[in-house]
Amino acid sequence: DGGITQSPKYLFRKEGQNVTLSCEQNLNHDAMYWYRQDPGQGLRLIYYSQIVNDFQKGDIAEGYSVSREKKESFPLTVTSAQKNPTAFYLCASSMGRAGGDTDTQYFGPGTRLTVL
C-alpha cells in the first residue's frame, strides 16, 4: 500500500524532554510538511522540505527541529524549548515542483502529543 505513516499515534512527554515524531512516505514524493493542529484552529505550518537535505521554517518553527536525510523520511523533534507542545501533529507529502499547478498534499493519520 502506498501512503504516509506516522508513529506513534499517541505520545506522552514529561516537561523538559525532547521527543521525535516519525513520518514516512512511500509515494516517491519530493516535498514533505509538518503541521500542528490545536482545538478549534486550522493547521499551522511548522517546517517543510522541498527536497532531500533541504528544509525551511514555516510559520511556527520555534521549539521544533527537523531533518531530511532520506526522501522517504521527515522526522520532527519537539524540543523542551517549545512552550506549549500539546497538540495534534500532521505530516503531509506532495510531488512538489514536479506536481505543477495541481500539486496536492497527502496527509498522514497524525500523532497526538500530550505533555504531562
Next chain:
Amino acid sequence: KQEVTQIPAALSVPEGENLVLNCSFTDSAIYNLQWFRQDPGKGLTSLLLIQSSQREQTSGRLNASLDKSSGRSTLYIAASQPGDSATYLCAVRLTGGGNKLTFGTGTQLKVEL
C-alpha cells in the same frame, strides 16, 4: 498576511438537505484553493482543488466555487448523508509561495438521521 476564515464553525442538518459551507480569504493573489475533509482524530483527505483561473470544480455530490476577486469560496454538498459528517477545511496556496498552504479553522458538519 493571508487570513482564511470559515463560517459557520459548526453546522447540524437533517439527512437529505443541501448545504453550503463558506470560506473567505484576505489576499486574492492565490494560486489555488483546496477543500479538505477531516474525520475525528484523523488526517486530511483532499476533496476538490480549484485553480485561480477556474470558477468551480465538481466531484460527485460536491461542488466548489471560487470568486477570487471577492476572496470567497463555497463548498456545496447535495443530498447530505450521515457519512458526510466531518470537519471541512479550506486552504489557499499563494502565488510565489511554493506549495505552502494557509488553512481556515474549519466547519464541523453533522448530518443527522
